[in-house]
Amino acid sequence: MAKLQAPQDRRGSRNDKHGPVGDASTELTIDQVGIAFNATKDRSSYQAISSVSMEIKPSEFTCVVGPSGCGKSSLLLAVAGLVPISSGSITIGTKAITSPGRDRAVVFQAASLLPWRNVLRNVSYGLEFRNVPRREARERSMEVIKLVGLEGFEGHYPHELSGGMQQRVNLARALVCDPQLLLMDEPFAALDAQTREYMQEELLRVWGQMRKSVMFVTHQIDEAVFLGDHVVVLSKGPGTTVAKIIPVKFERPRSDALKRTPEFLAIVDEIWECIKAK
Amino acid sequence: MSAEVGLAPVALAGTGGGGGGLARVARVFTGHQRWWLGLLGVVAVLAAWQACAELNVVNSAYTSDPSSIAVAAKGYFDGGGGWYALEISATEFGVGFALSLVVGLLVGMAMGWWRWLEFLVDPLVNFGYAAPRIALVPLLVVWFGIGTPSKVAVVFLSAVFPIIINTMSGVKTADASLVRVARSFNAPSLQVFRTVALPGALPSIVTGIRLGIGQGLIGMVVGELIASTAGLGYTIETAGNNFQTSLMFVAVIIVSGIGVVLTQSLRAVERRLDRWRPDARS
Numbered sequence: 045m046a047k048l049q050a051p052q053d054r055r056g057s058r059n060d061k062h063g064p065v066g067d068a069s070t071e072l073t074i075d076q077v078g079i080a081f082n083a084t085k086d087r088s089s090y091q092a093i094s095s096v097s098m099e100i101k102p103s104e105f106t107c108v109v110g111p112s113g114c115g116k117s118s119l120l121l122a123v124a125g126l127v128p129i130s131s132g133s134i135t136i137g138t139k140a141i142t143s144p145g146r147d148r149a150v151v152f153q154a155a156s157l158l159p160w161r162n163v164l165r166n167v168s169y170g171l172e173f174r175n176v177p178r179r180e181a182r183e184r185s186m187e188v189i190k191l192v193g194l195e196g197f198e199g200h201y202p203h204e205l206s207g208g209m210q211q212r213v214n215l216a217r218a219l220v221c222d223p224q225l226l227l228m229d230e231p232f233a234a235l236d237a238q239t240r241e242y243m244q245e246e247l248l249r250v251w252g253q254m255r256k257s258v259m260f261v262t263h264q265i266d267e268a269v270f271l272g273d274h275v276v277v278l279s280k281g282p283g284t285t286v287a288k289i290i291p292v293k294f295e296r297p298r299s300d301a302l303k304r305t306p307e308f309l310a311i312v313d314e315i316w317e318c319i320k321a322k
Numbered sequence: 323m324s325a326e327v328g329l330a331p332v333a334l335a336g337t338g339g340g341g342g343g344l345a346r347v348a349r350v351f352t353g354h355q356r357w358w359l360g361l362l363g364v365v366a367v368l369a370a371w372q373a374c375a376e377l378n379v380v381n382s383a384y385t386s387d388p389s390s391i392a393v394a395a396k397g398y399f400d401g402g403g404g405w406y407a408l409e410i411s412a413t414e415f416g417v418g419f420a421l422s423l424v425v426g427l428l429v430g431m432a433m434g435w436w437r438w439l440e441f442l443v444d445p446l447v448n449f450g451y452a453a454p455r456i457a458l459v460p461l462l463v464v465w466f467g468i469g470t471p472s473k474v475a476v477v478f479l480s481a482v483f484p485i486i487i488n489t490m491s492g493v494k495t496a497d498a499s500l501v502r503v504a505r506s507f508n509a510p511s512l513q514v515f516r517t518v519a520l521p522g523a524l525p526s527i528v529t530g531i532r533l534g535i536g537q538g539l540i541g542m543v544v545g546e547l548i549a550s551t552a553g554l555g556y557t558i559e560t561a562g563n564n565f566q567t568s569l570m571f572v573a574v575i576i577v578s579g580i581g582v583v584l585t586q587s588l589r590a591v592e593r594r595l596d597r598w599r600p601d602a603r604s
Contacts, residue, residue: 124506143508150506156499160521160598169517170507201598221507 072100072123072225072257077132079118092118094283095132098276100225105251105258107268110278110287111319117153119278120229120261124150136225146174149218151228155210157202163189163213164198170221188220191250208239215247219254228260232267244270245300252297265315270303275311277318288318386567391575394568403557408576411553414470415542415580418477422534426482427527430489434523435515440490447490451483456541459548473545473553480541481534488530492523528592535584543577 079093092115100106110116121127123134125144134141136148149170157166168185176184189198192212202210211231218226232240244267251258262268268275272292279287292311294302302308351358368388374380375387382390398404433440433447459476466472496519504514546555554573561569 126502126506144506146508150503152499152503152506154499156497156503158500158518158521160524160596162598169503172517173507173509173513203598203600 071102071137072259073133073135074098074119074123075133075135077119077122077134078130079115079122079127080130091130091282092284093281095285096278097132098286098289100257100259102257103255104273105260105271106274106276107260107262107272108276108278109262109265109268109315109319110284111280112263114278114281114284116261116263116278117229120150120227120259123225123259124148124227126150146221147224148227149221149223149225151211151215151218151226151231153230153233155202155207155214157210157213157217159202162199162201163194163205166202166213167198167216167220169217174221185216185220188216191219191253192216193246206239207235208243211235211243212246215250219250219256224257226256226258228258230262231260233263240264240267241300247271248296248298265312265319266303266308269308269311269315270298275315277315280319287321288315290315290318382567383565384567386571390568391571394566395572398557398569398572404572407552407554407557407573410470411542411546411555411577412580414473414545414553415477415538417470418474418542419481419534419538421474422478422480422482422485422538423531425478426485426530426534427489430486430527430530431493431515431520431523433486434490434493434496435519440494447483447486450479451487455479456544456548459545462545463549468549468551473542473550476541476545477538481538484533484537485527485530488526488533489523492526492530493519495526496522524592524595528588532585532588535581535588539577539581 074097076095076097077093078091078095081090081092082088083090096119098106098108108116108119118127122129123141125141125148136145139147141148158169161169164182164185167189168181171181171184186198189195192215194209194212194216197205197209202213205213214231232243235243248271260268260271265275269292275290275292276286277288277290279285290311294308371385372388375382375385375390386394395404429443429447433443455476458479459472462472462475466475493515500518500522501514504518509517542553543555543558546553547559550556550559554577557573558570561567561573
C-alpha cells in the first residue's frame with residue numbers, strides 16, 4: 045500500500061518545492077465539527093466541541109486560541125486524523141479527513157523525539173514511511189536542519205539538546221515531509237518566556253521561506269496575534285463553538301517591537317474580552 | 323588550579339623514568355578501576371579461604387581450598403572427563419537457552435503489542451512462571467529420556483518465563499506520545515513497533531535475558547543433579563557423594579564462570595545498542 049502511494053508523494057513534494065503553494069486544493073475546511081469523548085467507566089459521553097466551523101486558505105497562518113479545556117488541541121488532533129470527530133466534516137481540498145495523511149504533519153506540544161536517535165535520524169523519521177530513498181531523505185533532512193538553525197547538531201542525541209533546540213527538531217521533523225498543512229499544537233508552551241519569544245520569530249522566519257498553510261493552537265493570546273493572519277477564538281468548553289474570528293493584518297516580516305504597539309495590544313485586549321465574556 | 327593540574331605530569335616526567343612509570347601505572351589503575359577492584363575482591367576472598375585452610379581454622383576435607391581446587395581442576399581436564407562434561411552441559415544449556423530466547427522474545431513481544439493476546443496468554447504465563455518447574459524434571463525425563471533432550475527442556479522452561487514477562491512489559495509500556503508521533507506520520511503498525519516499541523523495550527528485554535541466563539543455568543545444573551549420566555551437574559552430584567569436595571567446587575566454579583561470562587557479554591551488547599542513554603549515576 046505504501047509503495048502505491050509513493051509516487052504521489054514525490055509529485056507533491058516537487059510541486060511544493062517551487063515557490064508558495066498556490067492551488068486551491070490546499071485549503072482546509074472545518075465544517076460544523078463536533079468532538080465527543082466516551083468515558084470508559086460509565087459509557088457516558090462528553091461533548092468537548094459541539095460545533096466549530098473555520099477555514100484555512102493556502103499559505104495562511106491561522107492561530108486558534110481559547111480558554112484551557114475548550115478542546116483546541118483535540119480539534120487540531122482531529123484535523124491530524126488522530127482523534128475521531130462525532131459530527132460535521134473536515135476536508136482538505138475535496139478530500140475528507142478520516143486518518144493521518146501525508147498532506148499534513150504535526151508539531152507536538154512535547155518534543156516527543158525518539159531518544160535513541162540522533163537529530164538527523166529524528167528529522168528523517170517521517171520519510172521512512174514514505175519510501176523516500178535513503179540518500180534523498182538524508183539530503184532533505186540536512187536541508188531542513190539547516191533551515192531551523194541546527195546545522196552542526198545533526199549527530200547529537202535529544203538529551204544533549206536544550207528545550208528550544210528539541211522543539212526545532214520537532215518542527216524540522218514535520219517540515220521535512222513537505223506537508224500542505226502544518227499543524228502545531230502549543231509547540232512553545234513548555235519553553236521559558238525568553239526562548240519562546242525567540243522561537244516565535246524563528247518560526248516566522250522559517251515559515252516565510254516555506255509558506256505552508258499553518259494551523260497553530262496556543263493558549264497565549266499575544267503569541268497568536270504575533271504569528272497569525274487570523275485568530276480563531278473558541279468559546280469555553282464543554283460544547284465549544286467559535287466565539288469570533290479576528291483578522292490580524294500586520295505587515296510581514298513582523299518583529300518583536302510589534303508586540304508593544306497600541307494596535308497590537310488592542311487586538312490582544314479584544315480577544316481577552318471575547319474569552320472572558322463567556 | 324587548572325595550571326597546577328596541567329603541569330603535574332610534565333613535572334613528574336622530568337624527574338626521570340621511575341616517576342613517569344609510576345604516574346603511568348597510577349593512570350592505568352584509575353582508568354580500569356572497575357576491573358582491578360573486582361579482581362582485588364576475588365583475590366582477597368581466595369586468600370582468606372586458603373589461609374583458613376592452612377591454619378586449620380576450618381577442616382579442608384569439608385571446605386577444600388583454592389590450591390586443592392586448582393589441582394583437582396587440572397586433573398578434571400587432564401583425562402578426568404572435564405571436557406566431556408563441559409561439552410554435554412554446554413550443549414544442553416546452549417540449545418535450551420537458544421530456544422527460550424526465540425520463543426520468549428517472540429511471545430513476549432506479541433503479548434506486549436496485542437492486548438487480546440496478553441489477556442489470552444497471561445494466566446498461562448503467570449502459572450508457568452510460578453510453577454516449581456524444577457519439580458517437573460522427573461516427568462521430563464520420562465518424556466524425553468535421561469539424556470540431553472530432557473535437560474534442554476529444563477533449561478528452556480527455566481529461562482523462557484523471565485524473558486517473556488520482561489519483554490512483554492517493556493513493549494507494553496511503549497511511550498504513548500512517541501506512538502502518536504509515529505501514527506501522525508501514517509506509520510504502519512509494524513513500523514510503529516519496530517521504531518518505537520522495540521527500542522524503548524530494550525532495557526527490559528536485556529533484563530529478561532539476564533534473568534533467563536541465571537535461571538537457565540540453575541535449571542541445567544539441577545536437572546543434571548536429579549537425573550543424568552553426564553555433565554557438570556552430574557560431576558557435582560558424583561563428587562559430592564564421593565566426598566571429593568575439591569572436584570565439586572571445580573564444577574560449581576565453572577558453572578558460575580559461564581554465567582559471569584554470558585552476563586558480561588550481554589552487557590557489552592547492551593552498551594552498544596544503548597549508547598544514546600545518558601548515565602544517571604556518577
